[in-house]
Amino acid sequence: MDGREGRTRWRGERAWPWVLGLAGIAIAFRTPIATGFAEVSFGAGDARLVHYLYEHTWHWLVQAPGHASFWDPPVHYPALGVGGYTDTVIGTAPLYWIWRALGFGATAAFQLFMMTALACNFVVGHMVLHRLLAVGALPAATGAMLLAVGSNRLANFHYAQLLPLVWVLLAWFGAARALDVSAPASRRRVGVVLAGLGLAGQGWSAWYPLFFLLLVGVLASGVGLALPEGRARLADLVRRHGVMLALVAASVGLALLPLAAGHLAAVEETGFRKWSMVEHNLPRWASWVFPGSTHAWYGGVRSWPMFQFLHGNQHAHGLGVMTLAVAVVGLWLGRHRLLVRAVAFTTLVGLVLFSEWPFGETVWRAIHTWVPGAGSIRYPGRIGSLLLIPGAVGVAVAVAALMGGKAAARGRATAAAVLVVAMMIEQVHRERLVDPGRLEGCVATIAARVDPEAEAFFVSTRSPEGAEPMSVTVHRKLQIAAMFATLRTGVPTVNGKYGNTPTGWNLLRADARDDVTSRRVHADLAQWLQRYDLDPKRIQHIELSREELPWVKRHRGPRKAARLPEFGLHRPVDSCQGGLARCDLLARHRLAERAAHLEPVALATAGIDVVPSAEAHDRRAPHLGGTVILPIRSSGTWQSTRLCGSFCLAMNFATPALFC
Secondary structure, three states, rough: OOHHHHHHHHHHHHHHHHHHHHHHHHOOOHHHHHOOOEEEHHHHHHHHHHHHHHHHHHHHHOOOOOOOOOOOOOOOOOOOHHHHHHOOOOOOHHHHHHHHOOOOOHHHHHHHHHHHHHHHHHHHHHHHHHHHOOHHHHHHHHHHHHHHHHHHHHHHOOOHOOOHHHHHHHHHHHHHHHHOOOOOOHHHHHHHHHHHHHHHHHHHOHHHHHHHHHHHHHHHHHHHHHHHHHHHHHHHHHHHHHHHHHHHHHHHHHHHHHHHHHHHHHHHHHHOOOOOHHHHHOHHHHHHHHOOOOOOOOOOHHHHHHHHOOOOHHOOOOOOOOHHHHHHHHHHHHOOOOHHHHHHHHHHHHHHHHHOOHHHOOOHHHHHHHOHHHHOOOOOHHHHHHHHHHHHHHHHHHHHHHHOOOOHHHHHHHHHHHHHHHHHHHOEOOOOOOOOOHHHHHHHHHHOOOOOOEEEEEEEEEEEOOOOOOOHHHHHHHHHHHHHHHHOOOOOOOOOOOOOOOHHHHHHEEEEEEHHHHHHHHHHHHHHHHOOOOOHHHHEEEEEHHHHHHOOOOOOOOOOHOOOOEEEEEEEEEHHOOEEEEEEEEHHHHHHHHHOOOHHHHHOOOOOEOOOHHOOOOOOOOOEEEEEEEOOOOOOOOHHHHHHHHHHHHHHHHHHHHHH
C-alpha cells in the first residue's frame, strides 16, 4: 500500500511541470488556439518585421530565389549587407524551421514558433531551477512558468525574437555549474562549455539579450568579488580551469566573428544610434513594477502619473503585486545559499545602477559612450526582461519553503498549489489579435501587380488630394508588406524596414497626396536609383490607393491613438490627490475612452472637461496651467482592474503569513 502511494505521489510530482507548462501556453495563446489560428497574436508592425527575419532564414536555408546570401535579403535593393541592420535570429530559427519543414504556412509557423519558444523557456527553466536550487517539481515548475509566460514575456509579443530565453538560461546554468566547488572537475568543465555555448547561441539570436547578459555578468562578477565565498570560488575556477576558460573564450570569439563582421559593416554604412534616440527609452524606477498597458488585471494603472511617460510595453517589467511579494519572500528565505544571495545582490545593485536617477542622471550615458556595441542599443529599458530570472529563483524557493519537506502537511501543499495558480493567473495579459487575412491581403495585392520580368519593384501610395498625411506606422507596415511580396514573387524590392536604413534611402513616407508630394516621391526614387546606376525602366513602380491599405481606418475617423484630434481629457490637479479622487478620475477616464467617438457635448455630459490637443498630447510636460493631462488609452475595464487589484493587494499582505 505504501509503495502504491509512493508511486502515485511520484507520478503526481512528475505531472506538475506538464500541467503548468501546458496551462501557461494555453492561457497565453488562448484565442489563436481556440480559433485554429483564424486570429493570431502578432500584428502588422514590428512583429511582422520579426516574422520576415525568420522567414528569410528559411528561404536562405532552402536557397529560394533572392535569398542565396544570408546577409543580403532582397530588400532596400540593391544595397548590400542589409542583414546586418538588425538581429540575425539564426540561433533560434530552428524552432521556426521545424514548422515550415512540416508543411505549415508562414503565418501559422510563426505563431507556432512563438508557442514553441515559450515552451522551450519552460522546459529549460525547469531543468535549471531544479538542478541549481535542488527544489522539487512544483517549485521548479512555478519558477519555469514565470520564465515562460511571465508578464514581461506576454507584454512583448511584438518582439518575438526576444521571447526565447534558452541561451540566456543555458549560459547562467553553465556559469553556476562552473563555480560549484563541490562538483567534479569534469562537470565544472562542462559548465564552462555550456556558458560559452549560451553566449555564442544568444549572439546569433538577438543582440539585446546578449549585451544585457554580458553587462549583468560583469555586475555579478563584481558582486561575487565583494562576497568572501564568491571570491574564493572565482579564484578556484581560474586556478583549476583557466586553460578551459581561455579555450572556450577563444572559441566563442571565433564563433561570433562572422556576426561581428556583418554588423560592423552595417555600422559603417548607417552609424551607431545617437544619444538623443536613446535617452527617452531609459529604464525608470517605475519600469521595474509597471505591468504593461495590456495587463488583464493591472492595465488600468497605465493612467497613473508614475506610469504615464513609459514608452509602451518596452518598460513592462512588473511581475504583479502578489508574484513580486512571493519572489521577495523567497529571496529572503534563501539568503543562506550563495547562489540566491548573489542573484539578490546583483538584482538590487542593478536596479539602483541601471535606473534613471533624479535630474536625469544615468549610467547609461557612460555605457552608451564607452562600452563597445552599446551604440546599437536603442531601448535600454529592455534590460528589465532579465528580472524574470531573480523572480523565478525567488518564487521557486518560496514555494519550496511553503510545501516543506516530504512529510509536509497536505494543507500546506494545497496552499502552495493555490498560490501557484493565483500567480499564473496574475501574469495574464489581454490579447492583441489580428486577422491573418488582413496581413496577407495587402501582400497578395502587391504580389499580383509585380512584373516577374522586372529587376526590382517599388511600392508607394496615392491618397486623395488634400488628405491628411498617413502616420509613419502605416508607412512602415506598407514597407513590410512589400518585403513579404518578395517572398511570393522572387523579385527584389526597393522598399524596406530592416531596423535601419541605408544611406541615401529616403522612401519611407512615399505618399503622393498632390503634385508636390508626387514629384518628391519620384525624385527620391530617382535619386536612389541613380546612386546605384540602375535603369529606372527596369524598376517597376507600383502605386496603391489608400483604400487598399487594411491598416487605414476609413469608418472611424482618426486612429485610436488620437481619437479626438482637437481635444484631450483633463481634470484639475487637486482632483488627483487621494485614492478615492483618483478612482473617480480614472473611472471617468474609462468612460471617456468608451465614448471617445462622441462629440465634445456628449463628453461634457459625462462630466469630462476638454482642452486643446496641442497641450493634451505633450506627454513630456503633463502639468500645464494647473491641469493634469490624461492621454486617451486602451487600458482595459477600470471596474475589473479595481476588483482584481484589491484582491491581489490583499494577497500581498497575506502571503508572508503563509511561510511562517
